[in-house]
Amino acid sequence: MGDQKLTLDRLSELRLYDPPVDLLVLSACHRCGDEQSELGFAGLAVQAGVKTALASLWYVSDEGTLTLMTEFYHILKQAPIKAEALRQAQIAMIKNQARIENGNLILENSNQTIPLPPELANQHHPNLQHPYYWAAFTMIGSPW
Template sequence: EFLPGVASTSYIQLWGDEQIKLDQIREFGWNEPAVELLVLSACRTAFGDKNAELGFAGLAVAAGVKSALASIWYVSDEGTLGLMTEFYTHLNNAKIKAEALRQAQLAMLRGKVVITKGELRGSGTRRAVVLPSVLANIQYDNLSHPYYWAGFTLVGSPW
């Protein structure tokens, strides 16, 4: 949750009760050696204010991360699942991270990524991903609307 003003009030919620506060990001040593890609798939992780213009993503890049993938609005969990799975599939083949994101977003726009019958199906040759039983009844056979994929951006180096 990014809250304008004091950096210690903004945080990323991790598993359990653990949080990363906005003012702690520089302490992680992400530039020794440099982290190539930090994926912040939670809501509004590229949203900031005058003190942190690109929120968590911008501060991560300022702290030494080469590229950060983040969102600028509240995102759908189902759409994010589809986009991130598709992004990682394309990342294996793309030389440029920004191109992998573009390919994933195009696949979603074209309706090639769906959640149906307890499986996530993508555009590539990768087999369908079987979802856990708690997600088995989710049906998103149309994730083409920009709401599901357009909120993500790559900050920092596109390579």
């Protein structure tokens, strides 16, 4: 949340129901889950009034999150159903159509090549087809 941490007990203070938030994506967190809350921030966000929440169930690498979220937002512009956009983004990673290669994020479905930030460009990049990188993300609430 910018310059401060958001804890589970403070989520309701955000008044996410006024006006209603249609989609809350929690993609920039080391751990969106919690041992005491099975659905973590995503579940609490829905309880706090968010129509739909998308979050990871476990810590996922920056490369995996960057790839999935970039593909998800691209597909979301065209797909009327949020859950379908997530599914298609995950399939793109499985099929290696959304991947990191030679310091670039490659998105075949949208014919995009996006240079990675320097802190990611010079690292060894994992095989993002592995479920560890795309299966952590779940959608809770309304899929529409």
